Every structure is written in structure tokens, then in C-alpha cells.
Amino acid sequence: MADGRLFIGTKMYSSWSLRGWLAVHLAGLDVEEVMIPLAGGSTPAVKQATPSGTVPYLEHRGARVWESLAILEYCAELAPRLWPEDRAARAWARSIASEMHAGFRALRQNMPMTILNTRPGEGATPEAMADIARIDAIWQAALEASGGPFLFGQEMGGADVMYAPVVCRFLTWRPAVSAAAQGYMQAVRAHPLMQRWYAEAAQEPVEWRLPQYEAPTK
Numbered sequence: 001m002a003d004g005r006l007f008i009g010t011k012m013y014s015s016w017s018l019r020g021w022l023a024v025h026l027a028g029l030d031v032e033e034v035m036i037p038l039a040g041g042s043t044p045a046v047k048q049a050t051p052s053g054t055v056p057y058l059e060h061r062g063a064r065v066w067e068s069l070a071i072l073e074y075c076a077e078l079a080p081r082l083w084p085e086d087r088a089a090r091a092w093a094r095s096i097a098s099e100m101h102a103g104f105r106a107l108r109q110n111m112p113m114t115i116l117n118t119r120p121g122e123g124a125t126p127e128a129m130a131d132i133a134r135i136d137a138i139w140q141a142a143l144e145a146s147g148g149p150f151l152f153g154q155e156m157g158g159a160d161v162m163y164a165p166v167v168c169r170f171l172t173w174r175p176a177v178s179a180a181a182q183g184y185m186q187a188v189r190a191h192p193l194m195q196r197w198y199a200e201a202a203q204e205p206v207e208w209r210l211p212q213y214e215a216p217t218k
Contacts, residue, residue: 020056
């Protein structure tokens with residue numbers, strides 16, 4: 001019997017769900033996955049199932065945790081390897097994770113997560129491109145210091161969890177980024193958990209597709 005439940009939204013679209021899901025699986029938590037198809041905007045089933053009316057939401061051994069960053073920190077209590085061992089590097093990783101959690105609104109609005117589509121060149125507003133430039137700089141600095149292939153070394157960690165949906169967005173919308181960023185995106189996309197997420201997204205019923213996030217007919 002599982003130790004709890006993880007409530008998530010549609011894998012095709014739910015960037016925040018991906019963060020919680022990655023954290024839980026990287027930490028090795030044994031939880032039942034509860035999928036709630038998103039309806040676009042407010043989803044009544046999510047509001048009924050979770051304290052904040054949002055996904056992801058984790059119930060684990062008596063703990064109730066919502067918000068992706070809080071779920072990540074909870075998982076890191078059980079699996080400290082999710083953050084770097086070095087104090088300064090750990091502070092750096094937490095800082096860029098928090099920056100992702102709180103910022104980059106223009107990127108979110110103009111290049112939503114729709115992982116099975118490819119829409120190169122679209123959504124490239126000046127504001128979105130400014131967000132992308134900042135993210136590229138964050139990645140380059142961390143990769144240069146750690147040696148990669150992930151932001152803080154050889155293994156996917158908490159900072160990568162927070163930026164994984166950005167990788168998904170970049171793979172869909174194909175903005176111009178540095179060679180270092182491209183290499184990082186390849187490493188994230190090739191991770192077994194990301195391969196699994198993409199494969200399971202592809203298996204979701206077509207009825208769960210939301211027209212506003214789907215590529216136009218070419």
C-alpha cells in the first residue's frame with residue numbers, strides 16, 4: 001500500500017505538476033498518482049480535491065503539502081541529495097529555484113507548456129525574450145561552476161526540478177539560446193523521468209486536449 005497520494009494535472013500542460021512529480025520520484029516517495037484533467041483556467045475538480053485549489057498537492061505519511069517549491073523542500077528533507085551538499089552551492093540552488101517559482105511571468109504567458117507540440121518562433125515577445133535571456137544566464141553560470149550536465153553536477157536535483165518545465169517550453173517554442181543551454185536541455189529531456197512524463201502525456205485521452213494550448217493546423 002502506498003504511503004500517500006500526489007494530485008497532479010494533465011501532463012501535457014501542467015508545468016507545476018511536473019515539478020512536484022519530479023521531486024517526489026527523485027526522492028523515492030511511494031505515493032499513488034491522482035490525475036485530474038485540467039479544464040483551462042479554474043478546474044472545479046482541482047478546487048474540490050486540494051487545499052489551495054491548485055496542483056500539485058501531496059499527502060504523505062500524515063503530511064499535507066501544496067505548492068511545488070514546498071513539495072520540493074519536503075522531499076529534500078527525506079532525500080537531502082536534492083540540494084547540493086556545499087553550503088554556498090545549496091544557497092545558490094535555492095535562490096535560482098525561488099527565482100523560477102516567483103518570476104518569469106512573460107515567458108509563462110507567451111510560451112505555455114504544451115509539450116507534444118512544436119511552435120518555433122511564436123510567442124517571442126520582447127518581455128518573454130528578456131525572461132529567456134535571464135534563464136539562459138542562470139543556466140550558463142551554474143553549468144560553468146558545476147561542470148554539468150545538470151545545473152549542480154552529475155545528477156538531477158532541486159534546481160533542475162524547478163527549471164524542467166522551462167526546458168519543455170523551450171523545446172516547444174524553440175527560442176534562440178546558448179550552446180550551453182541547448183546541451184542542458186538535452187540532458188534534462190533525456191533523463192528517464194522526463195522520458196516517462198512525455199510518454200505518459202502522449203497516452204492521455206484526446207478529450208483532455210485544450211484548444212488554446214494546441215498548435216494551429218498547418
